[in-house]
Amino acid sequence: MAHRQDQQRRASIHDVASRAGVSAATVSKVMAGVTTVKPENAQRVFDAVEQLGYRIDPLASDMRRAKRRIIGAIMPEFESEFFGQMVTQLESLAEQRGYTLVAASSRESEAREKEILVRMHDWRVAGVVLAPVRNEHGPAADFMKANGMTGVLIDRVLSDDAFDTVSADSAAASAEVARELIAKGHRHILVVGLGEQAATMRARLDGFRTTALKLAPDVRIDVVLAETDVEPLRAQLREYFAKGERPTAVYSLFLKGTLVALSEFRRRGWHCPNDISLVGFDDAEWMQVTWPAIAAVVQPVRQIAGHAMEALFARIEGGEGPPIARLEPCRILMRESVGSPGNGPHSGGGQ
Amino acid sequence: MAHRQDQQRRASIHDVASRAGVSAATVSKVMAGVTTVKPENAQRVFDAVEQLGYRIDPLASDMRRAKRRIIGAIMPEFESEFFGQMVTQLESLAEQRGYTLVAASSRESEAREKEILVRMHDWRVAGVVLAPVRNEHGPAADFMKANGMTGVLIDRVLSDDAFDTVSADSAAASAEVARELIAKGHRHILVVGLGEQAATMRARLDGFRTTALKLAPDVRIDVVLAETDVEPLRAQLREYFAKGERPTAVYSLFLKGTLVALSEFRRRGWHCPNDISLVGFDDAEWMQVTWPAIAAVVQPVRQIAGHAMEALFARIEGGEGPPIARLEPCRILMRESVGSPGNGPHSGGGQ
DNA sequence: GTGAAAGCGCTAACAT
DNA sequence: ATGTTAGCGCTTTCAC
Numbered sequence: 001m002a003h004r005q006d007q008q009r010r011a012s013i014h015d016v017a018s019r020a021g022v023s024a025a026t027v028s029k030v031m032a033g034v035t036t037v038k039p040e041n042a043q044r045v046f047d048a049v050e051q052l053g054y055r056i057d058p059l060a061s062d063m064r065r066a067k068r069r070i071i072g073a074i075m076p077e078f079e080s081e082f083f084g085q086m087v088t089q090l091e092s093l094a095e096q097r098g099y100t101l102v103a104a105s106s107r108e109s110e111a112r113e114k115e116i117l118v119r120m121h122d123w124r125v126a127g128v129v130l131a132p133v134r135n136e137h138g139p140a141a142d143f144m145k146a147n148g149m150t151g152v153l154i155d156r157v158l159s160d161d162a163f164d165t166v167s168a169d170s171a172a173a174s175a176e177v178a179r180e181l182i183a184k185g186h187r188h189i190l191v192v193g194l195g196e197q198a199a200t201m202r203a204r205l206d207g208f209r210t211t212a213l214k215l216a217p218d219v220r221i222d223v224v225l226a227e228t229d230v231e232p233l234r235a236q237l238r239e240y241f242a243k244g245e246r247p248t249a250v251y252s253l254f255l256k257g258t259l260v261a262l263s264e265f266r267r268r269g270w271h272c273p274n275d276i277s278l279v280g281f282d283d284a285e286w287m288q289v290t291w292p293a294i295a296a297v298v299q300p301v302r303q304i305a306g307h308a309m310e311a312l313f314a315r316i317e318g319g320e321g322p323p324i325a326r327l328e329p330c331r332i333l334m335r336e337s338v339g340s341p342g343n344g345p346h347s348g349g350g351q
Numbered sequence: 352m353a354h355r356q357d358q359q360r361r362a363s364i365h366d367v368a369s370r371a372g373v374s375a376a377t378v379s380k381v382m383a384g385v386t387t388v389k390p391e392n393a394q395r396v397f398d399a400v401e402q403l404g405y406r407i408d409p410l411a412s413d414m415r416r417a418k419r420r421i422i423g424a425i426m427p428e429f430e431s432e433f434f435g436q437m438v439t440q441l442e443s444l445a446e447q448r449g450y451t452l453v454a455a456s457s458r459e460s461e462a463r464e465k466e467i468l469v470r471m472h473d474w475r476v477a478g479v480v481l482a483p484v485r486n487e488h489g490p491a492a493d494f495m496k497a498n499g500m501t502g503v504l505i506d507r508v509l510s511d512d513a514f515d516t517v518s519a520d521s522a523a524a525s526a527e528v529a530r531e532l533i534a535k536g537h538r539h540i541l542v543v544g545l546g547e548q549a550a551t552m553r554a555r556l557d558g559f560r561t562t563a564l565k566l567a568p569d570v571r572i573d574v575v576l577a578e579t580d581v582e583p584l585r586a587q588l589r590e591y592f593a594k595g596e597r598p599t600a601v602y603s604l605f606l607k608g609t610l611v612a613l614s615e616f617r618r619r620g621w622h623c624p625n626d627i628s629l630v631g632f633d634d635a636e637w638m639q640v641t642w643p644a645i646a647a648v649v650q651p652v653r654q655i656a657g658h659a660m661e662a663l664f665a666r667i668e669g670g671e672g673p674p675i676a677r678l679e680p681c682r683i684l685m686r687e688s689v690g691s692p693g694n695g696p697h698s699g700g701g702q
Numbered sequence: 703g704t705g706a707a708a709g710c711g712c713t714a715a716c717a718t
Numbered sequence: 719a720t721g722t723t724a725g726c727g728c729t730t731t732c733a734c
Binding site: 068102105124 | 361408409410411413419428430435436438439452453454455456469470473475610613617635636638639640641642644
């Protein structure tokens with residue numbers, strides 16, 4: 001360990017050079033692991049580095065190359081388990097390759113998403129992992145294209161003509177949910193979602209509807225889609241139930257929808273699965289400890305992160321070829337919130 | 352909007368300078384908003400900037416100064432609402448001051464925490480917001496001290512002799528919880544926590560115990576503290592209940608503890624609040640939509656983030672004086688998971 | 703008012 | 719095998 005009681009100024013490569021009695025270029029070579037340096041000099045450099053506590057300044061070092069060893073990550077939010085795990089994974093993978101991940105939250109705003117992208121462009125990041133607020137056609141992706149940035153799109157995307165995309169296989173997962181619900185006897189199902197993320201929600205809805213109708217042509221599928229926000233969804237859902245609609249199951253296409261559905265059930269005094277069944281897209285830790293445990297579609301975060309980074313680095317290293325759209329398979333956890341219709345009181349009533 | 356179909360190389364300050372017919376120094380001044388530039392020249396610079404789509408390279412610009420306009424944030428994890436909100440807030444506040452936040456997850460490892468800090472030191476960040484894995488006495492804080500880094504410690508800390516600290520007022524919140532539980536008639540209460548974070552857990556435990564004993568000297572308070580990890584806690588809790596212990600309420604000192612408690616209740620078929628009451632430190636969105644809703648201590652994330660950044664920037668700007676330890680008041684949400692003892696079946700069995 | 707020159711800390715091409 | 723030189727893109731004296 002180096003001893004430096006006062007760190008007025010950090011040791012620079014020149015300090016090391018003069019202490020070791022060599023030039024800065026030689027120090028640079030030694031640090032880079034070039035083998036053509038005389039062992040004796042290399043040793044002197046190592047000693048000087050040790051004594052001065054020298055460390056390369058990665059940002060200064062990046063100054064010379066066109067791209068810096070930095071990967072930008074833009075997530076719609078940091079508050080959910082899904083994106084939290086995603087950032088953690090991405091960070092890990094970036095570091096494994098000697099890069100630093102700089103993550104930013106667009107806070108579900110496309111305008112902010114674009115601003116962050118501009119900043120990352122200013123920073124000359126080597127690449128960007130963008131989880132767009134809406135879909136692949138936002139201003140952020142346009143900006144990336146217009147400026148020739150290297151990037152991968154994840155999560156709320158299906159495919160793109162300029163960037164590789166990686167997301168959960170929404171359609172297949174939804175088909176599986178449909179299979180389960182139909183098998184349990186449900187013939188009146190409400191699907192709730194958010195219209196804003198057109199492509200993803202559409203895939204989830206279609207995947208569900210197609211399979212459900214195929215297995216049970218008589219099934220009734222209602223859909224409540226809020227345009228951009230969660231509170232309107234709550235209002236629409238409330239209105240839907242107020243009209244007297246009584247589906248036997250609800251399939252929520254996104255996490256917040258599951259929370260809204262649960263809170264509306266509470267309001268009406270309905271319990272899962274006796275009064276109504278519930279499945280949600282997106283799992284969360286709490287869903288397995290509540291009573292009833294909530295059934296959910298588990299997105300393969302690690303696979304998405306892994307393949308996204310793989311694709312990104314392939315492009316950073318010059319990989320050519322048309323964009324690739326990956327869909328990662330999900331798991332379905334059918335927990336207690338799903339039952340068969342008609343097994344419970346199935347009536348309104350107090351809490 | 353600037354038009355640049357191919358972005359071989361981004362426009363540099365020299366490109367702007369030559370296009371505007373002035374020197375790079377003048378461009379720099381214009382960009383910095385210096386007023387001593389002839390208006391006509393300033394205009395030419397603005398035009399050139401516009402036409403070339405020029406943007407300052409913030410990293411290159413920081414090269415000259417000792418500290419960069421970057422704030423580092425180190426959180427124990429990104430997966431929980433608490434730290435997700437914290438990062439979001441910190442990011443926002445940093446940006447408001449023209450800084451970029453670079454967040455990293457120590458993944459609950461002190462070794463990794465230190466590594467991240469080393470990297471941030473290499474990056475010459477202006478300051479660090481550290482939410483330590485354990486407490487203020489870890490290797491990371493030592494490293495910061497030894498290297499004269501500017502920083503603030505938050506969350507799992509009480510006070511420090513070198514850095515300002517900001518955290519939730521654990522003791523006061525716990526006292527309030529004690530007041531509520533005692534008032535409801537509970538006289539046998541189990542407290543669960545994690546020993547690793549000595550200071551914080553101690554404050555929560557002591558705050559609870561002191562007030563509970565003062566209000567009801569006959570109260571029995573059991574404590575199950577796991578050393579470092581959550582799974583051992585689950586095992587200890589299971590063993591505790593297996594011995595036949597039947598407290599009427601559980602107070603969990605941290606979020607994961609609340610989840611573990613809930614899952615152990617499930618295992619034994621106990622329902623809140625009839626069979627047992629539950630309050631947890633740390634709120635989460637799902638807690639208000641489950642049935643029963645789970646009572647929780649809400650940490651004031653915004654205040655913590657706000658005061659942390661305030662303190663940090665004060666130091667960055669040269670503020671002197673002894674370290675300040677702030678405690679931010681919490682709110683208690685007494686929800687349905689808390690009832691009075693003896694109102695339910697209070698027997699084992701069930702699903 | 704403005705620009706030339708000197709760097710921030712590093713690396714890479716080119717000599718030697 | 720090593721050092722010299724010339725930058726990366728910017729800012730900041732300090733003369734003019």
